[in-house]
Each structure stands twice: as structure tokens, then as C-alpha cells.
Amino acid sequence: MSSQSPARFGGSLTTKENVVIPRYESAELTAIFSDRNRMELWRDVELAVVRAMADTGELEPSHVAPLFTREVIIDDEFVELVLAREAVTNHDLAAFVDVLQETYDTPAARFLHFGLTSSDIVDTALSLQIVGAMELLLDAVDHLLATLRAQALAYRATPMLGRTHGMAAEPTTFGAKLALWALALDRERTRLVRARAQMAVGKLSGAVGTYSNISPALEASALSSLGLDPAPATQVIGRDRHAEVITALASTAAMIEGGALEIRHLARSEVMEVQEPFAPGQKGSSAMPHKRNPILSERLCGMARLARSFVIPALEDVALWHERDISHSSVERMMFPDAFQLVYYMVTRFDRLITDLVVHEDSMERNLANTHGLIYSQSLLLAMVRTGLDRDAAYRIVQEATTRVLAGDGELGAILAKDARCPLPAAKIEELTSLDRLLVNLDSLFGRLEALKGSTWTSI
Template identity: 55%
Template sequence: MIDRYTIGEIGEIFSDESRMTAWLEVELLTVEALATLGKIPSEDAILVRRLAPKIDRAFVDEVGAREAITNHDLAAFVDVVQSHIGVSAASWVHYGLTSSDVVDTALSVILVKAGKAISGQVRGAILALYNKAVEYQDTVMAGRTHGMHAEPTTFGNKLALFCLALNRDYERLERAISGISVGKLSGAVGTYSNIDPEVEKIVCGALGLTPTPATQVIARDRHAEYVYALTSMAATIETIATEIRHLARTELGEAQEYFQPGQKGSSAMPHKRNPILSERLVGLSRVMRGYLISSLEDIALWHERDISHSSVERVIMPDASILAYYMANKLTSLISGLVVDEVAMKRNLDNSFGLVFSQSLLLAIVDSGRTRDDAYRIVQGAAARAIKERRHLRLVLEDEASVQLDESVLDAAFDAHRIIANASLTLKEASKIPLVRNEFQ
């Protein structure tokens, strides 16, 4: 991933040094497990651990130079590790293993670490959404369907729904992390032909992984599930960002991104305060969906394995993880700094001449004894006149001789606070999120 979107700890997790450190730990733990089981001398295992090389940039470059000869990265790695150890005990490194034993198990270690880092960012975004939902739980605004005014809602209700959606993504990610928390050290086709199954148990246990039956590689549905969890989260972030982009439009002006001192919205037009972060998040979500397709196509491999998945994963696993971390981090900033214009929300709600109360009016007329179809046609006609005459729906209806409703009935029908009386149930549901409950209660 380009530096522009690589922030915090996530970049280091996918560095060459991190990857080879994970490889080395799998190799060293395997040697130690062999010693524990009495397969090799215990003093050899101690020596291998003591003389193991430090994984730094110089070591990575040395492996790269060796790979130019072997044309195989793991084989080059093993060669360089053994040469650094420099004693006969180095021969136990990679004993009984195939490359995927090391690479796949190490990849699981890295993805678990990355997943947990991303989870931390998602938790921050969930709390930011909940905080904002509480702040605006009573702020009435126009609810919109098909882009048109529908009925009143609250901004807090909208944010609470986003909070619940992102929490579902958080739970998906936690399940995906559990699904990828597996390792295998079972040899060339997964039959433990030259390695004791107990070695796998010991090594995986030390790494915090669960041994899993496999061919030469761990089944890629686990990796696809991980990428799906990230992509689903990105889609939720896109939903939130799209909403903010709409609310920020000049015609609405109900919410906008925080505009920091010195910021410029346009190189040509000084008045512009564009929703650039929201637009960026929408764009990055499109990238994430591409990674998901690639991860799904990685599931089907030939027989016990081929390496068609390997080149794909070298790109998509780091990039998807880095982008997910970035997006969750920036969503927190977006929501925390969101500028909300409650006056504009009320103004826009009033600009539809009371049409947002049409269903309440329809039901009031039905309650008075008219058929539903009669009531519908009466309100529909009154609504059309309200738009044409630019008069409030209540005033238009009061001119309708065929409808006689008490003032108290009309007051109730056009009472926005009555309509949103139960909107707080969504926020109450969000307050049950374990993360929220632990933080605020």
C-alpha cells in the first residue's frame, strides 16, 4: 500500500522484517518442539535459538540476494538463516517441513495481529458514533427515502443505526480473526509424512494458534472470510460517508466535515468546503471490494495446492488490512469532528410544507370513519396542492370541506415529537453493545 494510506502500527505489521521474524519464530519453535519430543538433541535446539540471526534490513536484503539465485523466497530464507547460525545444529532448521508450513502459519500470526490492530480502530469509531448519537438524540430532521422527504426522524437515530451496523462489522472481524487463528505443520500434502503431529500442536500452541487439518496449505476460505469482514466494514463506512456527503450539499447544509484552520477546499474557489474525507472513504471502499473478489478466487486451488493464491495474497492481504485500518481511523476523526447544523435541519424539514406528516394525516382521516383509499386520495390531492400553492399541508386540508377533523386531532397529526417518540429505541439498542456498555455504564 502507498504511504499516503499507511498510518500507525499496521504498516510495520506487514513489513519484510515482520514477515521474516514470524517465519523465523516458526522455524525456531519447530526445532525446540523436536527437541522436546526427543527427536533431536536439546543442546542443538538451545544453540539454534541462541545463534539465530537478528531480522533487520540487512538480513532482508541478504535473503533478497539469495532469492535471486534460488528463485524461492522461503528456501533463500532458510539458507541465510542456516548460514548465520553457522554450526551443524543449523541443519535442524526446516527439518521435516514444507515451505507452506512456515509461510501459512506465519501469515496467520500476522493476520491475527493485523486484525486486532484494526479492531482497535473500529472500536474507536463505534464509540465516536455512539457519542454523537447521544448528543443529537433529540435533533429532529427530515428522514428521506429515494432522496425525497419521507417522515421526521432524528439525527441521533441515524447515527445510532450506523453505530449498530459498524458493531456488526466489528463482530464479523472478531469471528474472522478467530477463523484465521490456525496453523499447520503437516508437511508436503498435509499427512505428517516427515513430521510428528505433536510438533504442530506444540508450535501452534506457542504462537496462540489452533492446529488445523490441511493439504499443503491452509484452506483459503479462512482468508476470504477475513477479507470479507474488512470489506463489509468498508461498505458500512462508505454508507456513513455517503450520508455525510449528501447532508453537506449546499441545498441541505445539515452537516459538514470539520474544516481545519488553513485548509483549502479548492485551488480555484475560496468558498468551497468540500467533503473530501467522505469522498476519499467512498473511493477506498471501492478498492476494498476488488480485494474481496480476489480473495474469493483464491479459494479454489489445484489438488493439494498450487501457488496461484500466493502472488495475490502478497498484494491484497497487506493492502486490505492497511486500508481497513486507515478507513476506521479516519471515520473516527470524521464523526468526532462533524459539524451539525440543527437550524438547517429544522429549516429543511419545514420547507416541505408539512408533507412529512401525510401518513399521520391519512390515519387520522381513517380514524374519522373514511375508507383508507378515500383518505389516501384526499391527502394525496391536498399534498399536490400544498406543493403547487407553496402552502402548509394543514392549511390546505382545512380548506377541504369533505374533511372535518378536530383541532386536537390535527395538532397530534402534525406533531413531530409524537412521531419520533420511539426513535430513541435505536439508541437504547446501541447502548447494549458490550463495548459501549463497558465504556459508558
């Protein structure tokens, strides 16, 4: 067996670790998680340690100067050399160190990876990748927040039917619906920022994290130059941090899924209150020319399922044997690139969807009118109770009237006005069946929305 290629027995001979198909890829994220960038970060971490050793006097600066007077470029050729070397070592970081030392071709190269273990480099570089990906995602989230806020204010006073259990309830406004999505996304942003902070750490504490060959002061100095803080660790950084990132991503995906699902419902033919944008030349169905299906919303709902699928393996990565094993490694090679690609795609496409959404205010008005006053049933019930009528008795009177409305006998207010059991005068019934009266207190919600500007995110 020893004569066989290591790739047959689990080697990682690949130049593309993320498996999201090109249809959903962000070029920026692909670059962040590419082999080239990963190895550039490995090089940067190695050099940061050597520089810190020279700065603290642990190494004579002149002995390591050649490492800083010449830059080793991590290009496709370098990556291929590492992959070829890995076919021999069956260890990606060891192969990288071998090639890096050979490329420098100076005695100073012997101080690369001096006193370090592989996870010092790999985990620290992974933190830098995750932080970079999170910053890209947060920029997109900020843009989506600004879009939601602008659209919420634009439709602040656009009344529509509220629905519970899919049934007509009381009215709301389309702006209120969008405002709640914006506030939910702001909470997701808080989770993402917190997860990013948890990952802005590295470790250079050696084989089992005991600083046997690297001092805590040297670790702090090297990590500071990389923009990271030291993390207490075993041989690896605790995977609870990584799990927090994945759960924050999945939660963000779930928030977007909620909005996309609502758009799908509102776009149904019998509702027709919103529609996804439909470009000239676009076809909704290969068979039925009239179709304008909510395909983007459906796609976003499907992608949220994939984003959630990473939560369980991320949590299972937390428990490792003793000071470390590598059961988490294979998971993370695919999980982080794919999870970030999925959620970034969802955020940017949902932004486009909200920007270009077609809102049919006339359909919203029609659907409100088609309830024939059922939306005022609670107001009428409470007014009867205020007159001193027993609540259950009042409930039964209104309920019987709503049954007649559903049977096509007329408007709820008019039916109650003719019911001798109803203690409300006709003028009071007319006052209570006012749409504006039910929406008068939404200013509080929009006040919360307006307070977001300039507080937790950057407006555009």
C-alpha cells in the same frame, strides 16, 4: 534462459510488498507486513518446531541448544542477504532457510526446517501477520464505535428530515442516524472477530498435510507456543479462511462508505445540515474561494471501491490445483497489506470525521419547516382511515392536499382543515401535526445502542 536473472521471470526481489501509497499508510501495518517482520515470523515458526521436537524427545535437547542460546536478528542486512540468495534459488523460503542456517553457523542449524515444507512456514507466519493486523484494526473499530455512540447520544433529540429516494419523508433525529451506524459497525465488528478467529490457525503437517514427518502432537505443541491452533490442511491452509477476512474487511468498508455517502448528501449547499471540519488556511477549491467540499467523505467512498475489489481475487484463491499451487501467492502478497491499509485508514479517518463533524441544527429545523407539513401525511391518512373512511379515498384526499402544498398554497394541516371531505376536526389535525409525536418511540433504538457498552467492545 537459465542464465538470466530470475527476477525477469517472476522472481519476488522486493523489500516492500505492500503497494498502498504513503499518503494512506499506517506505520504499524507497514511494519506488520514488512519483509523484516515476515522473516522474523518465519524464524519464530522454524524455532518453535525445533523446540517442540526437543520438548517431545524427537531431538536431543543438547543437539539444538545452540539455536536458543544465540538469537539471529532479522535486520535490513539479513533481508538483503535473503533477497540476494533468492536471485539464485528463485524460491523465497528456501533462500531464507539457507541464510538462516548460515547465520547460525552451527551444526544444530541442520535441524531447521526439519520435516517441514515451505507452506508450513509461510502459511503459519501469514496467519500471525493477519491476526496482528486484525487486532490493530479491531482497536480502531472499537474507538470508532465509542465515538459513534457518544455522538449519537449527544444528538439523540436533534430532529431532522428523513429522506427516502432523496425526497422528504418523515422526520428522524440525527442521533438516530448515528445510532444506526454504530449498530451496523458493531455487526461489522462481529464479522471481523469471527474472521480473526478463523485465521488464528497454522499448519505444520508437511508436504501434502499428511503428517508424514511431523506428528499432530508436535504440530499442536509448536503452534500453541505461537498462539495458534492446528488447521486441517493440504499443503496449504484452506483459502476460504483468507477469503472470509477479505470479505469482512470489504463489508466494513461498505458500512463506512454508507456513512460517508450520507454526509456528502447532507453537506450539499441546498441541504447544509452537516459540514466536514474545515481547518484554518484550508482551501476547498483552487478556483472558488467559497467552496468547502466534503473531500474526506468522497475519499472514503472511493477507497471502499478499492476494498471491494479484493473480494473476487480472494474468492478465486480458494480453488487450487490438487493439494496446492501458488496462484494465490502473488495475489496475497499485495491483497492483504493493501486491504488492511485501506480499511484501517477508512476506520480511523471516519472516526476523526464523526468527532469533528459540524452539525447545523438550525438548517435541520429549517428543512423540516420547509416541507409545510408534508412530513405528517401518513399520520393524517391513518387517522382518516380510523374514522371509517375507505383507505384509497383517504389517500386521495391527502394526496390532493399535498399537491396544493407543493404548489405553495399553504400548510398541509390548514388545507385539510378546510376540506369538507376530511373527517378530522381541527383539534385532531393539530394534534397529529406534532414533531414530538412522531419521534416518541425512538427510545427502543437508543436502548439497543446503550446496550452495546461493555458487551461486545471496550468503551473509551
